[in-house]
Amino acid sequence: MTELKAGTRLRSAVCATEVMVIAATDADVALTCGGAAMIGITETPAEGGAIDPGHADGTLLGKRYVDEADTLELLCTKPGDGSLAVQAGLLVLKEAKALPSSD
Amino acid sequence: MNKPKLQRITASECLSLWRAGKFETHFGPVREQKALALDPDRGELTESDRCELLDCLAQMPCPTIGIEADEASPFSAALDVIAASEDEAALLLRNVEAQPLAATTLVQLLRASASLSPEHALTMESLAYGTLQAGSEHRQWLQSQPLPSVSKDDSAPVLVSRDNGTLLLELNRPAQRNAISMAMRDALVEVLTLAFVDTSIAAIEIRGRGSCFSVGGELQEFGLALDAATAHAVRSLVLPARWLLRSAGSTTVFVHSACVGAGIELPAFAGTIVADRKAFFQLPELSMGLIPGAGGCVSIPRRIGRQRTTWMVLTGRRVNAAQALDWGLVNEVTEVRPRNGSDH
Numbered sequence: 001m002t003e004l005k006a007g008t009r010l011r012s013a014v015c016a017t018e019v020m021v022i023a024a025t026d027a028d029v030a031l032t033c034g035g036a037a038m039i040g041i042t043e044t045p046a047e048g049g050a051i052d053p054g055h056a057d058g059t060l061l062g063k064r065y066v067d068e069a070d071t072l073e074l075l076c077t078k079p080g081d082g083s084l085a086v087q088a089g090l091l092v093l094k095e096a097k098a099l100p101s102s103d
Numbered sequence: 104m105n106k107p108k109l110q111r112i113t114a115s116e117c118l119s120l121w122r123a124g125k126f127e128t129h130f131g132p133v134r135e136q137k138a139l140a141l142d143p144d145r146g147e148l149t150e151s152d153r154c155e156l157l158d159c160l161a162q163m164p165c166p167t168i169g170i171e172a173d174e175a176s177p178f179s180a181a182l183d184v185i186a187a188s189e190d191e192a193a194l195l196l197r198n199v200e201a202q203p204l205a206a207t208t209l210v211q212l213l214r215a216s217a218s219l220s221p222e223h224a225l226t227m228e229s230l231a232y233g234t235l236q237a238g239s240e241h242r243q244w245l246q247s248q249p250l251p252s253v254s255k256d257d258s259a260p261v262l263v264s265r266d267n268g269t270l271l272l273e274l275n276r277p278a279q280r281n282a283i284s285m286a287m288r289d290a291l292v293e294v295l296t297l298a299f300v301d302t303s304i305a306a307i308e309i310r311g312r313g314s315c316f317s318v319g320g321e322l323q324e325f326g327l328a329l330d331a332a333t334a335h336a337v338r339s340l341v342l343p344a345r346w347l348l349r350s351a352g353s354t355t356v357f358v359h360s361a362c363v364g365a366g367i368e369l370p371a372f373a374g375t376i377v378a379d380r381k382a383f384f385q386l387p388e389l390s391m392g393l394i395p396g397a398g399g400c401v402s403i404p405r406r407i408g409r410q411r412t413t414w415m416v417l418t419g420r421r422v423n424a425a426q427a428l429d430w431g432l433v434n435e436v437t438e439v440r441p442r443n444g445s446d447h
Contacts, residue, residue, distance in 0.1 A: 020301060061263050062297040077301045078265055096293070101253075101285055101327035102337040103236075103320055103396075 004029060004072065009041035014049040017059045017080030022073040029072060033059070034082020055090070057083040065091040111142040114156055114178065121159040131164035132203035138196050140168040141182060157181045166199050166210045166417065168192050183210040184413040195417050202240050202389050209394045209416055213409045216400065221348055221372075224401040229338040232396035237331035240392025251326035253285065260287035262312070263294050268305035270298050273442070277313025283365050283397070284321040288341060295346035307354040309373070311366075312442055316357075316382070319364025320397065344398025347372045358382050359439040368399030371406050371432065379439035384422045384432060386415045407432050 004024040011018045012033035018041065019033075031038045035052025039045060059065070061079040066072065067086050073094065074084060084091040112120075117139070120126060130136045148156070160167055160181040169182040170192055179185065186192035199206040212231040216224040235241055245251075262273040272294060274281040283291075298304045311317055328334035347354065347369060356370035359379035367384045370376050386403075388395050394416065395403070404412040407430040415422060427433045 022300075061265055062294045075297065075300060077297070077303070096289070098285070098289055099337045099341050100329055100333070101251075101324050102334040102341075103325045103328055 004031065009077070010038040011041050011043070011045070011078075012080055012082050013037065013039050013045040014051050015080035015082040016078055017076065017082055017084070018078035019059075019065075019074040019084065020077050022064065022075050024073075025071040029067075029086045031072075032085045033080070035085075036082075051082045055083040055085055056081060057090070059084060060093075064094040064096075066094045067091055110136075111140040113142040114148055114152075117141065117159070118152060118156055121155070126159070126162070127164060132207050134165075136165065137203040138166045138168055138199040138206070139163055140170075140192055140196065141178070143170065153178065161214055165203070165207050166195075166413070168195050183213070183410065184417055185410050186414075191418070195414075198389060198417050198419070202392055204238050204240050205235050205389050205392050205394055206417060208235055209389075209400070210413060212394065212400055213404055213413060217404065217409055221401050221405065222345070225342065225345055225348070225398055226339070228394075228396065228398065228400040229335050229342070231400070232338075232394060233331040233335040235393050236328060236334055238392060242392070244391045244393075245326045248322070248325065251324055253327065254279065254282070254321045254323045256284070256286055259290065260284060261290035261294060265304075268303060270294070270304050270307045272307065272309045274309070274311040274317055277443075279318075279321065280315050280361065281311045281313065281317035281366070282321040282323075283317060283319060283343075284324060287321075288343060291343040292341045292346055295343060295350065298350045299346060304350075305353060307350055309354065309356045309370070310439075310441055311358070315360035315366075316362045316370070316441075317366030318361050319366045319368075319387075325391070338396075342398065343369060344372055344402065347398075357439045357441075358433070359441055361385075363387060364395065365397035365399070367432070368395050368397040368402055371402035372398060375435070376433040377435045377437060377439060378424045378427060378433040380424050380436055382424045382427070382433070382436075382439070384415075384427055385419065386412075387419050389416050389419060403432070406430075 004021050008021040013036040014034040017033045035055035036049055058081050059076045059079050063076050065074045065084050156178050167182045169179050169185045171185050171187045208231050216227045260276055262275045264271045298307055351372050352374045354373040355375040356373045357377045359382050363385045386395055424436045428436045
């Protein structure tokens with residue numbers, strides 16, 4: 001498994017998703033996308049892998065995803081059909097606090 | 104016709120006023136004379152007079168106007184704006200007299216920030232803009248408008264996709280002619296942050312969906328700022344211009360039809376602007392008691408110079424694609440065919 005630290009790039013083994021690690025306080029997490037373990041950005045996914053229907057909400061380009069305990073933050077650099085997850089469950093979209101109008 | 108008379112003073116008269124310490128008692132938004140128009144007659148000026156004239160023009164507490172025919176004069180480069188004719192000079196004066204606070208703040212900002220880095224110049228622009236937000240001219244304009252409200256969208260205000268190393272952005276508020284709302288501002292900052300953080304993105308292309316590239320800031324939201332100081336703080340954090348500047352070299356913007364206010368201020372940061380033949384460019388902020396506040400006081404003078412930028416703001420006139428190409432406001436004029444708006 002690829003060690004998770006800021007700057008690490010990973011890709012999904014079962015969809016087009018690619019992510020970049022923004023912050024990881026716990027390097028020892030089993031990160032999955034579409035239900036399958038994520039692989040290094042330069043690795044080639046094994047053939048025949050399919051998205052787990054329970055992990056098929058998709059990822060959005062430019063969005064940030066965090067785990068419930070806020071120990072991991074990922075930036076989606078390429079969107080795909082699978083969902084990101086760790087052992088504890090699906091990652092959630094990190095909603096930045098919107099700032100008021102400047103006009 | 105209530106046309107203000109254009110009183111032009113000669114260089115030696117200008118120097119006499121300066122040496123008598125009278126600039127500040129005669130000129131400025133809260134004095135009798137809201138602008139100074141310089142007569143081309145050079146009179147008998149020594150070399151040291153000329154140097155002193157350049158120095159004092161840079162400190163004039165109001166816009167300084169010259170006329171194009173005089174362009175050969177040694178001090179024309181020190182003026183804030185050059186009119187094509189006496190009539191145009193009179194128009195400039197009329198517009199300055201209508202919004203003297205905004206007009207003077209503009210020329211002071213452009214004089215001072217020309218030598219700054221674009222990043223610092225953006226901060227200066229925001230400070231100047233904030234000052235005018237709290238000013239009487241902008242407040243009066245706000246009172247003439249319907250009560251402001253947050254503009255809502257049914258779909259994403261910016262569409263984002265990726266083609267290998269190229270990030271593709273489309274402004275997606277076609278029904279609002281791609282007016283830049285808070286939601287679009289935040290979406291632009293989000294995606295430009297991605298381009299900054301993800302170094303595998305080598306190029307950015309920006310387009311507008313629908314009938315035009317963008318008519319600029321969403322007027323429906325003007326007046327929502329909590330206060331001018333907080334508005335400045337917000338601009339320091341989520342100004343799309345600041346993020347665009349970080350990827351400027353690799354960015355190409357394709358524009359068509361109306362590019363108004365921020366609709367040209369933002370593209371002007373890009374390394375390349377490709378404009379449709381029917382594109383036009385306009386800075387309407389003066390009539391709102393403001394100056395360009397989306398980065399235009401930084402990006403536009405760095406493309407077309409201080410005097411033409413001042414001309415665009417003080418006249419509020421449209422610049423067509425051919426003129427824009429000639430000035431360097433855009434890099435290429437061709438046919439730009441946008442995707443239709445989602446309402447088609």
